[in-house]
Amino acid sequence: MRDVGSQGGGGAAGGAEAGRCGCGGRAVTYLRYSGTHRCGPCLLKSVEERARGELRRQADLAHGTKVAVAVSGGKDSLVALHVVAQAAARRRGVEVLAITVDEGIAGYRPPSVGAAAAAAARLGVEHRVVALGERDRVTVDEIAALEREMAPCSFCGVLRRRLANAEARRWGAHWLATGHNLDDVAQSILLSFVRGDLGKLARLAPHDSAYEGLVPRILPLRSVPEKEVMLYALLRGMPVLAGQCPHMGRAARGSIKEMLLALEDAHPGTRHTVLRAHERLQPLLREGLAPGRSPGRSPGPCPRCGEPSAGGVCQACALLDDVQAGRALRASGL
Numbered sequence: 001m002r003d004v005g006s007q008g009g010g011g012a013a014g015g016a017e018a019g020r021c022g023c024g025g026r027a028v029t030y031l032r033y034s035g036t037h038r039c040g041p042c043l044l045k046s047v048e049e050r051a052r053g054e055l056r057r058q059a060d061l062a063h064g065t066k067v068a069v070a071v072s073g074g075k076d077s078l079v080a081l082h083v084v085a086q087a088a089a090r091r092r093g094v095e096v097l098a099i100t101v102d103e104g105i106a107g108y109r110p111p112s113v114g115a116a117a118a119a120a121a122r123l124g125v126e127h128r129v130v131a132l133g134e135r136d137r138v139t140v141d142e143i144a145a146l147e148r149e150m151a152p153c154s155f156c157g158v159l160r161r162r163l164a165n166a167e168a169r170r171w172g173a174h175w176l177a178t179g180h181n182l183d184d185v186a187q188s189i190l191l192s193f194v195r196g197d198l199g200k201l202a203r204l205a206p207h208d209s210a211y212e213g214l215v216p217r218i219l220p221l222r223s224v225p226e227k228e229v230m231l232y233a234l235l236r237g238m239p240v241l242a243g244q245c246p247h248m249g250r251a252a253r254g255s256i257k258e259m260l261l262a263l264e265d266a267h268p269g270t271r272h273t274v275l276r277a278h279e280r281l282q283p284l285l286r287e288g289l290a291p292g293r294s295p296g297r298s299p300g301p302c303p304r305c306g307e308p309s310a311g312g313v314c315q316a317c318a319l320l321d322d323v324q325a326g327r328a329l330r331a332s333g334l
């Protein structure tokens with residue numbers, strides 16, 4: 001297999017074809033942040049070791065533990081499901097459930113729901129699909145068509161998290177794993193800084209505890225760069241769907257992603273540094289923003305839907321109000 005590109009890892013100085021892995025095998029990639037070449041088998045082993053390490057640090061997978069995995073059907077979530085199922089198979093009495101939220105994005109979501117179902121079946125894991133259109137009577141395509149000021153992703157992420165959490169809780173999950181990789185996590189941290197959202201920085205997963213009703217989220221791939229997750233998926237023969245969400249371009253995350261890739265190119269290792277800095281900062285933020293220290297915000301059930309909220313009406317209900325306002329405006333012809 002050829003190197004999949006220089007993003008965060010390759011480059012002229014480190015072409016994979018020119019290099020040999022530490023084991024002597026032919027390299028499939030070069031990782032600039034660590035200055036190492038990796039062959040296929042060593043890359044697979046290294047990704048699994050990092051994922052297992054993260055699982056050990058983030059979750060207690062004792063006998064009787066139930067782990068739900070949010071599986072969109074994209075490469076990251078398929079790899080997350082694989083490593084969680086693999087970890088569960090090494091233990092006794094750990095159950096796994098795959099949950100897919102269908103946000104209602106025509107042409108994009110249906111193939112990935114199929115990929116999620118196939119992956120779960122291959123691993124012998126139960127798979128459930130929950131549709132936004134059925135539960136919240138709205139689809140992301142409709143939200144995008146309303147052309148509100150906020151990008152559809154702001155709605156999609158919040159509504160999807162609420163649905164996945166509710167389904168995981170209904171099943172009795174102790175943990176909810178997601179497929180966020182190092183690039184995603186570093187982007188979320190920087191995005192929260194750019195928005196000055198200290199509460200979000202404090203709440204970002206992984207969670208060692210969560211308030212009532214919220215299944216603590218864990219991120220087994222959070223220290224694995226996106227490129228390595230992609231290679232892992234390809235080397236394991238997982239389907240890597242080519243389609244891109246049609247609403248992607250409107251996300252603020254896109255500009256953060258570009259900035260982060262430029263930084264990684266100029267200063268290899270930037271994503272790891274951002275993650276480590278946040279790990280050190282987060283306990284201080286959680287302590288500083290704990291209930292009683294931040295007036296007017298105490299976690300509890302949303303007074304409207306009963307789902308967990310960081311304080312008062314939850315973000316999902318507030319966003320659904322915005323959708324209703326958009327529908328009313330559209331109906332009035334203004």
Ligand code: SF4
Binds near residue numbers: 140
């Ligand atoms: Fe949802 Fe945005 Fe992702 Fe599309 S790109 S699936 S709208 S979060």
